[in-house]
Amino acid sequence: MKRLLFFIFLAAAFFSCKNEKDKDTVIVDSVNKIIVVYPNEDTLHIEYANGTKDRLVLGSKEFEYLIAPDSLKVAINTRLFSNLTITEVFGLNDQEQINHDEVINISKIVWDSIEQIHKISKADILYPKTHAVEWTKHGTALRVLVSGTIEAGGYIEDEFEIIIK
Amino acid sequence: MARINFTDGLKKEYIQLYRTMEISQDKLNIVNNHVDHILQSKDRYQEIEDSIGVPWFITALLHTMESSRNFKTHLHNGDPLSKRTTHVPAGRPINGNPPFSWEESATDALKQKKLDKIDDWGVARILYQIESYNGWGYRRFHPEVKSPYLWSYSNHYTRGKYVADGKFSKTAVSKQSGAITILKRMEERKEVSALSFEDIDVPFFHFTNGIANRAKDLQRFLNTFDGISLTEDGRPGNGTSEACFKLFGNYLDGDTRGK
Numbered sequence: 001m002k003r004l005l006f007f008i009f010l011a012a013a014f015f016s017c018k019n020e021k022d023k024d025t026v027i028v029d030s031v032n033k034i035i036v037v038y039p040n041e042d043t044l045h046i047e048y049a050n051g052t053k054d055r056l057v058l059g060s061k062e063f064e065y066l067i068a069p070d071s072l073k074v075a076i077n078t079r080l081f082s083n084l085t086i087t088e089v090f091g092l093n094d095q096e097q098i099n100h101d102e103v104i105n106i107s108k109i110v111w112d113s114i115e116q117i118h119k120i121s122k123a124d125i126l127y128p129k130t131h132a133v134e135w136t137k138h139g140t141a142l143r144v145l146v147s148g149t150i151e152a153g154g155y156i157e158d159e160f161e162i163i164i165k
Numbered sequence: 166m167a168r169i170n171f172t173d174g175l176k177k178e179y180i181q182l183y184r185t186m187e188i189s190q191d192k193l194n195i196v197n198n199h200v201d202h203i204l205q206s207k208d209r210y211q212e213i214e215d216s217i218g219v220p221w222f223i224t225a226l227l228h229t230m231e232s233s234r235n236f237k238t239h240l241h242n243g244d245p246l247s248k249r250t251t252h253v254p255a256g257r258p259i260n261g262n263p264p265f266s267w268e269e270s271a272t273d274a275l276k277q278k279k280l281d282k283i284d285d286w287g288v289a290r291i292l293y294q295i296e297s298y299n300g301w302g303y304r305r306f307h308p309e310v311k312s313p314y315l316w317s318y319s320n321h322y323t324r325g326k327y328v329a330d331g332k333f334s335k336t337a338v339s340k341q342s343g344a345i346t347i348l349k350r351m352e353e354r355k356e357v358s359a360l361s362f363e364d365i366d367v368p369f370f371h372f373t374n375g376i377a378n379r380a381k382d383l384q385r386f387l388n389t390f391d392g393i394s395l396t397e398d399g400r401p402g403n404g405t406s407e408a409c410f411k412l413f414g415n416y417l418d419g420d421t422r423g424k
Contacts, residue, residue, distance in 0.1 A: 062254050063253060077252070077253050078331075079242070079252075079253040079254065079300075080300065080302065080327065080331050081300040081302060081314070081327060082230075082298055083230065083243075083299065083314075084329070084331065085252055086331035105331065105332075107329065107330040107331050108330035108331075108332065111328075111329040111330045112330070122328050122329040122330060123326070123329075123337035123338075124340065125329045126233070126341055127231070127232070127243050128328075128329035129242075129243075129252055130329075131252050131253075148329060149233070151340045
């Protein structure tokens with residue numbers, strides 16, 4: 001019988017995306033705010049205070065979103081596949097529109113970290129899930145839970161706080 | 166995600182894939198282990214079938230793929246049964262109160278996907294529903310890769326998969342057996358009745374200049390007849406089609422000369 005190893009990592013990791021050279025940087029200095037967000041089919045519709053509208057086609061009917069308290073960015077958990085859930089943060093660019101090219105892939109940040117710290121490959125994780133739970137620090141940080149099963153045996157459960165400025 | 170319709174073309178493709186699939190021999194023990202473990206819990210899957218009509222092996226395959234047959238978690242997404250799901254899809258099951266039995270939760274998950282509304286579980290329908298359950302990402306964005314959720318550990322899958330960060334990796338290899346690979350083994354071991362095929366004309370071989378499954382076998386067979394000399398390259402193109410015409414009076418399906 002195979003012996004299952006259970007790993008539970010509870011240490012929080014902190015990341016800052018404020019360095020403008022960082023490819024995941026999102027500059028959110030607009031005064032234009034999100035006032036309405038609503039899901040429809042596979043699309044999240046967003047309306048701003050100045051009347052402009054935007055939409056995110058998420059490619060899945062199964063997603064949920066968390067708007068930051070400052071209403072300048074939104075975190076979205078998307079069930080990409082039945083056994084793979086990812087988290088992304090969308091913000092506004094200097095044109096006061098969602099910059100679709102500057103999405104913060106929260107899942108990449110946390111799984112890259114787990115790969116380095118625990119010497120495992122993210123390609124070897126079964127049922128990987130990242131899940132934004134809440135905005136913290138007045139909307140400048142996002143609390144994210146991550147879980148997955150290691151193919152060789154074992155379970156990863158971790159919690160991250162991602163600082164996004 | 167945009168819906169992929171269950172067209173005749175798709176039915177043919179699924180049937181063709183199922184007919185030509187071969188379980189990787191070096192993975193046969195692992196696949197057999199899956200079948201053995203599934204059979205240990207067959208009664209529980211059968212209970213679902215008796216209740217809502219979803220074939221027991223469908224539930225067993227989804228349970229295997231979604232949570233390694235963990236009866237302490239929701240079939241929806243692997244969250245614990247002690248409360249409603251918290252991950253996407255959150256708040257399931259809507260009815261009832263936690264803690265949920267696995268059967269309650271599984272019934273809700275299958276109904277949410279409307280699997281209880283399906284009457285005809287032919288091979289193409291089975292493959293369609295299982296791929297649909299997982300998602301259409303491979304078919305839509307990486308059609309060069311047959312979904313490992315269905316085909317891993319078979320001749321239809323080599324490499325390429327979506328990894329934990331949601332990005333597609335061309336080099337990553339799934340190390341989880343595909344659902345249809347397990348199903349095929351269950352059929353081979355006669356643990357499920359011989360699966361039926363939809364009433365649709367699906368030739369074993371199609372005209373193509375690319376490599377096709379079992380085409381070398383066809384060419385080898387054709388070469389045993391006088392007057393036929395084909396390069397056994399696995400590409401059923403002009404020469405192979407002409408040999409078929411010579412022998413059977415019909416060109417390969419898809420050869421314009423046969424119209």
